[in-house]
Amino acid sequence: MRTRDPLILGIDLGGTKILTSVINSKGEMLSRDHTVTPAAKGPEGVIQAIHASAKRAVEGASITMDRLTAVGVGAPGLADGKAGILLTSPNLPGWKDVPLRDILQEKFKKRAFLINDGNAAALGEYYFGAARGVAHFIYVTISTGIGGGIVVDGKLLLGSRGLAGEIGHMTIADKGPPCHCGNRGCWEALASGTALAKAARKRIKAGADTTILGFAEGKIDKVTAQTVQSASEKGDPLANQLILKTAYYFGVGLANLVNIFNPEMIVIGGGLSNMGDRLLKPAYRVAEERAFNQSYRMVRFVRAALGRNSGVLGAAAFAFDEMKKELGKPDV
Numbered sequence: 001m002r003t004r005d006p007l008i009l010g011i012d013l014g015g016t017k018i019l020t021s022v023i024n025s026k027g028e029m030l031s032r033d034h035t036v037t038p039a040a041k042g043p044e045g046v047i048q049a050i051h052a053s054a055k056r057a058v059e060g061a062s063i064t065m066d067r068l069t070a071v072g073v074g075a076p077g078l079a080d081g082k083a084g085i086l087l088t089s090p091n092l093p094g095w096k097d098v099p100l101r102d103i104l105q106e107k108f109k110k111r112a113f114l115i116n117d118g119n120a121a122a123l124g125e126y127y128f129g130a131a132r133g134v135a136h137f138i139y140v141t142i143s144t145g146i147g148g149g150i151v152v153d154g155k156l157l158l159g160s161r162g163l164a165g166e167i168g169h170m171t172i173a174d175k176g177p178p179c180h181c182g183n184r185g186c187w188e189a190l191a192s193g194t195a196l197a198k199a200a201r202k203r204i205k206a207g208a209d210t211t212i213l214g215f216a217e218g219k220i221d222k223v224t225a226q227t228v229q230s231a232s233e234k235g236d237p238l239a240n241q242l243i244l245k246t247a248y249y250f251g252v253g254l255a256n257l258v259n260i261f262n263p264e265m266i267v268i269g270g271g272l273s274n275m276g277d278r279l280l281k282p283a284y285r286v287a288e289e290r291a292f293n294q295s296y297r298m299v300r301f302v303r304a305a306l307g308r309n310s311g312v313l314g315a316a317a318f319a320f321d322e323m324k325k326e327l328g329k330p331d332v
């Protein structure tokens with residue numbers, strides 16, 4: 001092993017899973033450890049789980065904790081990167097104003113850096129994935145919610161405290177369905193996998209003629225975006241209609257991003273993007289109709305390259321970035 005290559009412990013803290021990895025400056029993951037997030041145990045239990053997972057990741061990379069240069073953690077919710085505080089998190093009950101950065105610094109005896117998960121994933125794709133070398137791009141993840149991050153002039157747009165990039169909570173329909181953030185008509189309340197499943201359940205309950213239930217073991221609570229997709233693949237008209245509606249709202253949000261940021265590229269990741277053309281093509285058409293032509297023509301829409309690793313790689317990239325004065329930039 002190159003002894004002087006800085007190594008970062010990357011942590012992707014999710015509402016259901018924690019991924020930790022020892023990552024070098026080339027974005028190579030020397031180890032990985034997956035564990036379930038014991039979300040119900042609150043911050044203390046989750047932080048213990050992070051610590052245990054980190055120990056396994058460090059062992060997996062055949063190093064000791066001393067060898068680590070720093071720790072980068074990506075967390076869901078509003079992460080005040082400057083103060084290192086996770087202000088609130090819809091996916092982590094009981095987390096309010098948790099000084100996660102300082103807690104991890106204390107635990108690992110290393111410098112630690114905190115970033116929102118969507119912003120982390122954007123950085124991951126920027127340094128190591130689909131947006132390498134692209135100075136103006138937006139990362140959009142569409143899955144149970146919608147998140148992302150915005151890179152302008154080669155720099156992640158963090159806003160004054162790190163709360164920028166909450167693209168899933170831009171209002172798309174002023175009287176739209178309620179969002180768990182407290183607002184209504186947010187992009188993710190209309191175009192996420194959760195929104196799609198909810199819309200399907202509503203129509204089924206209202207007696208719609210559809211095969212969707214057959215893909216959900218006949219149980220309404222097992223109807224998910226995935227079951228709607230399966231029904232659509234077999235030509236179910238309601239499933240097709242629901243996906244088109246999701247695509248419509250997804251496209252409206254994309255048009256807003258194109259007009260506001262004039263990106264060169266929009267990188268799309270997340271579970272729902274695996275629907276591919278069925279969802280994305282009609283969404284791009286809507287974006288084309290609604291955005292300025294000149295701006296739309298400059299955008300390349302590409303699929304994310306790093307899959308589930310984007311967050312952990314990005315959290316590490318953020319730590320590299322923050323320490324670059326001491327370490328030099330990631331070697332990419």
Ligand SMILES: [Zn+2]
Nearest residue numbers: 169179181186
């Ligand atoms: Zn919202």
